[in-house]
Structures are given as C-alpha cells and as structure tokens.
Amino acid sequence: MKIGFIGVGKMASAIINGLNSTSHDIIISGSSLARSREIAEQLEVTAAASHQELIDQADLVILGIKPQMFDTVLADLAFHQPIMSMAAGMTLERLANLTSPELPLIRIMPNLNAQILKSTTAICTNENVSAQLLTTAKEITDSFGSTFEIAEKDFDTFTALAGSSPAYIALFIEALAKAGVKYGLPKAESLNIATQTVLATAETILTGTDSPHDLIDKVCSPGGTTIAGLLDLEKTGLTASVISSIDTTINKAKNL
Numbered sequence: 001m002k003i004g005f006i007g008v009g010k011m012a013s014a015i016i017n018g019l020n021s022t023s024h025d026i027i028i029s030g031s032s033l034a035r036s037r038e039i040a041e042q043l044e045v046t047a048a049a050s051h052q053e054l055i056d057q058a059d060l061v062i063l064g065i066k067p068q069m070f071d072t073v074l075a076d077l078a079f080h081q082p083i084m085s086m087a088a089g090m091t092l093e094r095l096a097n098l099t100s101p102e103l104p105l106i107r108i109m110p111n112l113n114a115q116i117l118k119s120t121t122a123i124c125t126n127e128n129v130s131a132q133l134l135t136t137a138k139e140i141t142d143s144f145g146s147t148f149e150i151a152e153k154d155f156d157t158f159t160a161l162a163g164s165s166p167a168y169i170a171l172f173i174e175a176l177a178k179a180g181v182k183y184g185l186p187k188a189e190s191l192n193i194a195t196q197t198v199l200a201t202a203e204t205i206l207t208g209t210d211s212p213h214d215l216i217d218k219v220c221s222p223g224g225t226t227i228a229g230l231l232d233l234e235k236t237g238l239t240a241s242v243i244s245s246i247d248t249t250i251n252k253a254k255n256l
Ligand SMILES: NC(=O)c1ccc[n+]([C@@H]2O[C@H](COP(=O)([O-])OP(=O)(O)OC[C@H]3O[C@@H](n4cnc5c(N)ncnc54)[C@H](OP(=O)(O)O)[C@@H]3O)[C@@H](O)[C@H]2O)c1
Pocket: 006, 007, 008, 009, 010, 011, 012, 029, 030, 031, 032, 035, 064, 065, 066, 067, 069, 073, 086, 087, 088, 109, 110, 111, 112, 163
C-alpha cells in the first residue's frame, strides 16, 4: 500500500519510523516543497510535489497537520481514498464535512511514546470503513505501539489518559527526582532512580497479576515508612489532584 502523509512534524515522523518496519511505501508532503524534500531525505521516504500530487498517488492519506490547519489545508483538496486523522478534537463528522461523507475515515489518537514505537493509540472509524481496511489501519497503529479500538465518544477521555498523561507522568518523575536532590542525591542520579522505578512498577502491573492496590499493600509494611508517606500523599490529595487534572484536560478537548 502507498501511504501519503500531509504534514510531517513530531508525531507523523514517529509514525513513519514505525512504518519502516512494514512493507508500505511512504510519500510525504509538508508545509512547502523545500520542507518536504528536507524531511523526505531525513526519513528516507519520497517527497510529493504538492498535496494534490500526493493524493493522486496514495492509497491512504494520513493527516499530520495541527487541528487549526485543517480548514485551510483541506479546502482545495479532492480526496478519493481513505483518510486517517490524528488531530486532537477533530471528530469524524467534522472531517467528513471538510472532505466527503462518502469516504472511509479513520480517527486515531497516538501519544508521543510513538517516538520509541510504544504509543498507546486509540482508533475509531466511520461506517464507510470495511473490516479489511480496519485491519490494515490497526496494522499501521500497531507498527508504532499498541492499539485500543474505542467508541468515538470516549476519545476525549483517551486523549487525557494516554495523549496528555506522558506530560503528567513526567511531572511525577521530575517531582520524585527533585525530592532526591533535596536529600543530597545528584539530579541525574536521582532522575535515573525515579525513572527506572516508575518503568519497573508499570511493567509489574502490566505483566503480573497484582492490581495497583495489591502492589500498594505489598510495599506498605505495618507501621512502616511507606504507609506513612502514602497517607501523606492522600492527605495532600494526589488522587483528587490527578482526577481534577484529567477533568480539566477533557473539558479543554471538548472545547477545542
Ligand atoms: N505531539 C503529540 O503528542 C500529539 C499527540 C496526539 C495527537 N497529536 C496530533 O498530531 C498532529 C501533529 O502534531 P505534532 O505534535 O506532530 O505537530 P508538529 O510537530 O507541529 O507538526 C505539524 C506539521 O505540520 C506541518 N504543516 C504546517 N502547515 C502545513 C501545510 N499547509 N501543509 C502541510 N504541512 C503543514 C508543519 O510543518 P512546518 O514545521 O514546516 O511548519 C509541521 O511539520 C496534530 O493534529 C496533533 O493534534 C499530537
């Protein structure tokens, strides 16, 4: 299959790196011909002379532009093939209005972990997408991480839990590292300790049978240090604070 990318920034570049492990041909078109050539050379793919030339050749078009660019970029283009969009807040209905209601449309929500081919990606489609096309679309998203097929009504929640949360998790890691510095560890060492611990804890939950609660009970010995620290985290409102930040993220996504 020939896959065309219109707009190749951070996210589309990460996805293209994943697709290099598949047999699909990639063609790209960026903000200008000069940018397309520059990016194509970096990613070792083909540059199209224009968005329309790309559309004329591609079997599937992936839109890697920012949501606010959709109206202007799509206005003059005539699509004939399935389109995949990764834009935050861009519904399938809005995409159909900007392109054509007849086309198979796929909406995905990747996250920046696509850079290490470990994106947590949501996918949903309109009614024009066949089972075979959905399978191909999931092969594409699986090439840069794991795929969750969810209802479009849950996309804003997914965006908060997976799209934005790498920033929130990074903040938690940074806070742990700062605490280490407070007690005399060098920053780099403290950050490494915090990061390795977060990574291994996530792996334990993902691969083992313990729920987060089971794990908490195992680490907290009676009358010990961890239960004291854990209760302090709850006193200062970690759970409420996380949920409040997810509420804010979802509200923002709904009002984009
Ligand atoms: N970053 C994330 O974590 C993340 C997560 C989930 C979804 N997304 C979605 O992914 C999409 C891209 O985000 P990003 O973070 O990759 O942004 P980005 O790095 O800013 O990429 C956007 C790209 O669009 C290009 N562009 C601008 N105008 C264009 C035009 N007229 N025609 C073609 N290309 C044009 C820009 O080129 P120039 O650099 O030359 O201006 C840039 O390379 C967005 O819709 C975003 O909602 C991002």
